[in-house]
Amino acid sequence: MFESPQPAAAPRIWEVGALCRAIADALEARFNPVAVRGEITGFSRASSGHCYFSIKDANGQLRCAMFRRAAGLLDFSPRDGELVEVRGRLGVYEARGDLQFIVESMQRAGQGALFEQFLRLKAQLEGEGLFDPRRKRTLPVQPRGIGLITSLGAAALHDVVTALRRRVPHIPVVLIPAQVQGAAAPQSMVTALRQMYALAEGEAPADGGTTPVVDVILLVRGGGSMEDLWAFNDEQLARTIVQSPVPLVSGVGHETDFTIADFCADLRAPTPTAAAELVAQPREVWLGALDVLADRLESAVQRQIDLRHQRLDQAAQRLGRPSGLAAREQLRLARCAQRLRHGMLLNLERLALKNKALEADFAQKTARRIAQQSDRLERARLRLELLNPHLVLQRGYALLTDSHGHAVTSVGQARLGDALRATLADGVLDVTVDHPRLL
Template sequence: MFEPPQAGVAPRIWEVGALCRAIADTLQARFNPIAVRGEITGFSRASSGHCYFTLKDGQGQIRCAMFRRAADLLDFMPRDGELVEVRGRLGVYEARGDLQLIVEGLRRAGQGALFEQFLRLKAQLEAEGLFDGARKRPLPVMPRGIGLVTSPGAAALRDVVTALARRVPHIPVVLVPALVQGAQAPASICDALSKLYLLAQAGSAMEGDPASKTGAPPPIDVILLVRGGGSIEDLWAFNDERVARTIVQSPVPLVSGVGHETDFTIADFCADLRAPTPTAAAELVSEPRAVWLGALDLLAGRLQDAAQRQIDLRHQRLDQASQRLGRPSGLVAQQRLRLAALAQRMRHGVLLKMQRMAQASQALEASLPQGVRRSLAQRGERLERAALRLELLNPQLVLERGYALLTDAEGRAVLRPSQVRLGDAVHARLAEGELDLTVAQRRLL
């Protein structure tokens, strides 16, 4: 409801644009140029190159605009959460009637003195050789345990634990909590690292002694020192000389994952490896389990192929040796034939000897006494009977009567059907020649 003006008061009625310009002129005359300290939030950079953000503290906030000509002069990329100092001019954005700060210069709060201190310490430690690449060690391919130093309430801890649980859930992680910001943080970080160093050295001492491993913490093969991003003041604990000298004393490789990708600290230069973020630090020491399982499957396939090739080669060599050796039953049959021939020759020799002895006895019979002649006659009869019995034992005579000599595959004589099975191969020797047969039927008599 529009109320009439009080008596004697005649307020001016402004046009909106004119009021905005009047306010802007008042601000220009009263405040500009101006310097403001606050925390960045809602930072964005448009395709035109202009930057827009809000500067705030615990009591208030103000919109800021930084045009491209000023943004191109920055030596870093501002981001949310950074404490900065800006120089510029207060004004009014008439299209919305918003108060805004046109930023002409921006730097991290306190950056000048802290950065100079950072450069001095960096130069000193580099001259002492703490950054020398020759002392930096490669990371273990498959660590048995991972040490972790960070704040237990930090987002960096969640990021690292999540990455390790996803990639290497089988590797134990030993967390030693530490302060990562504030005046007490350097001493806390050094104390936490020292505890992990003792655990790592104890694990190395127990290696190879199974009895000493009962109830012992897992061996630590690599250490992660991590913290999330922040301003230069937030990260200043990792630019402390005590922390730097403690890092280079690590008995195992140490990875520094402090801040964001654009942040660098003294700890990064002293560590064996610098990771751009805490998550990246976890990923550098944790080759995914699936990769190792795939490699094992590949090696198992190669091993199986190599073993099969060796087996095939041995089978081929065995076949070649078998061909050179021939059938054992054939060799046995040859030896039997040779034995029969020798027996025949022996019998022929015995008969020939008997004939010669008979002829000799007839020549001598007339001149020998009657008793001697009788003795010779008796011996001649015994010899004839022995020769007859020997002839009757000749296996060839049995074969000539229509019988056959059966042997199995091992060359043993087959005397009864129970010695063979249906389908077995047998060898038959006849009076003239030999046959290879297969058992098709068995009958017991």
């Protein structure tokens, strides 16, 4: 007789959490502690101080977490592409059921393959002079147009456009899209750059339209792992960048990310937004500069006006008051009269000593001399009369004096309520200062 087969035993039904813990226990018993060698990828440091990354080689990849205590003991800054040896515990992150390696220590094990390739190309291009600082050009202060090369689906496009619209909405932006990640990205960016170079050199676009003049070019992409940014380490792209006819700014990744494109560009920005800000001085800065120039111009004009007023005051002081000039002329006339009288006395004394025969001739000469002097005296009197202050007063002017009889020639000599006297052609007026005011 054949015995009928016994039914198979039903498998144990596990709770999910219990199964995860059981697997973790099995891993703990079978492997831990464990050391792994691999290449870092996707490294990030959280605000808590914990570090998250993966270790990979050609055949596999393992998620890793390094908590703040262990990360604080590192003597170097891990970067994507570095080959490292890590020691720790293999376990299961039960909240997601993921296999996870908790790293307790890390040390360099040499450079990763990508990083070694990066260093070789960097050394080659640097030896050829592509990174020479003397080749770098300064950015235009006020570009007429800004060229932008990035992916249409990249967050960097939104960041750059937002920054440019906020700071320089009046400057046109020319966008030529390109792939910025993947195997086809280097050639795509090379093609886009060459198209932008043609526009920067003034060539008309293929569609026959009008395009603004491009004075500076932005080549941007957001952050990512070393593999994500690898397209910017392409040799052909590097050589194309240094051929730019206008200054070129690279804004690739985050502040700690460096690519071959950054070294070839005229200027490297830490982020795409920073790249936009480097070529876009805010409109408020220029308006402020115009205000400063306007203030300087106004001050210069006012100084010239003040200088002309000062020269006018000096000319008026040199001209002086008519009464002062008349006094000087009267003094000169008195001196002339005194000299005339003295000369006449001398002539009379000489006449008394001369021969009577000469009296008639002497009298004639004396009369002629007297007539000449009288005529001279009359001319002097007429000049003096022309300088008479009363003639000036008859033309509508007034001589203003204070209570001491001193002439008042400036508003600064009078104060509110002072009693002054105004001498007119036919009399005097007593006046009181009501509101002194400069012209």
